[in-house]
Amino acid sequence: MLSLVPPGASPDSVTLDKTLQHLLYWLSKHYDEMDHEAQKYADKVFESLIDLAEINVENLPDSPQRRRSRRLYSLARGEHFNVRELLRALEVSPSGEHEAWKEAYEFIQIYLQRVLDLLFDLTRAERHEPVDVSILGLLFGCIDEILAATHLARHNYYTQANAHIRTVLEVLDKVELFHNCPEWIEVWAGDDVKKILKELSPSAVREKLGREKFDPIYDFLSDHGTHATFRWLQARAVQRVNLQEPNRKTAVLWVGGSKLEHHLIWTSCFLIYTVTQVLLLVSRIGEEILHPEECMTYITGALDSFIKFTEKYMVPWAADSGLNPDELRRFLLEVRENTGK
Incomplete structure (x- = not known):
């Protein structure tokens, strides 16, 4: 507990300290139950007590107790991080969600379910050659990756969501290759690690599919998600400039997700794009099993969205x-023309 009086204080001061500690505890415990005016009053009390604690703590000699106390009042001011609160934030629905995210979240719920519906049909094929279990396993793995990315994106964990999205795009390329050339499944499932790395790296797979080795979207997600690049750092920090002293700059590092609006918009768009890509590939792989009219309805709706x-x-x-x-x-014009829009 944060002490509000200096060491060596009189017994009366110690008693006061305990009383104030109990007051702080009571205010924090019942804060959410207060009306607006009561909360404003509680905020003033908090701030006054924290100011008092800071004065006393800063006058103490350096010691573990002084450092612990400094962390506590910094925590109360929002200048320090609390792991329990960070974890709790991931367990509850965020408040004040951006309109772009609301639309993306609705899309994901609708179209990821449709992907699962089509995958269900693929696992129940009776009159056709079944889809290879490796391909099915990879596609079902994409569902987990998208669910993880969605949860992280919803809580503004921009780089972490991008890492999962990148994994999905990498898996989709492998699935397409394995569907077109099943002989590569044996290499992928084999023990020759050097051959796997050489022949089935993301760029090598793209080349085998007749595409450019360099994929700008994959590269962007690598820079902003998977790899420890400078862009990765920039996504979790900003620089503040003192208007009175322009040469004096302060770096602000974030824990608990990005605070930038455009990161949320980017990730929302990437998720919609990725779910659509999964839907397209599942429909193509299962074209002999799935109902073509249903697939076309799903694809048209997803691309339009x-x-x-x-x-x-x-x-x-x-x-x-x-x-x-x-x-x-x-x-977007090419996408529209290719889908008859």
Whole structure:
């Protein structure tokens, strides 16, 4: 407990200290039950007591107790982190969710369920050659990765969500290769680690699929999610400039998720894109088993939602950020034309 009086104080002061500690405990325990006016009063009491504690603590000689006390009043001011609170935040629904995330979350719930429905049908094929269990296993693994990414994105864990999204895109490329060329499954499941790394690395798989070795989306997610790059650090920090002293800058490092709005928009868009890619690939792999009309309805709906989301959030963000959104618009036009939109 944070002491509010200096060591060596009189017995009366110690009694007062305990009383104030009990007051702090009572206020914190019942804070959520108070009305607005009572909370304003409690805030003032908190601030006054914390100021008093800080004065006393800073006058103490350096010791473990002094350092513990400093951490406690810094915690009360929101200048320190509490692991229990960070974990608790991941267990509850965040308040004041961004409109972009609400739309993305709704999309994920609808279309990831449709992916699961199609995968269910693939596991119940009776009149057709069954899909290889390795391919099914990888596709079901994508569900877990997307669920993890969704939970992390919802709580603003931008880089962590990106890492899971990148994994899905990597898995989808392998699934496509294994579907087109089943002989690579044996290599992948074998013991020749060097051959696996050489022949089935993400870039090698893309090359075997007839695509460019470099994938800009995969590279972006690597930089902003999986790898310890400078961009990874930039995603969890900002720099504050003192207007009175422009040369004096302060780095602010975050724990508990990103605080930047565009990170949420980016990850929301990536999740919609990724779920759509899974849906497209599952539909193609199961074209002899799945109902074509149902698949086309799902695909058309997902692509239409992706286009609308990108036009509503990503294009304006690009324009507001001083970027040229024309390339993004051309990409959306190609998607629309390819789907008959």
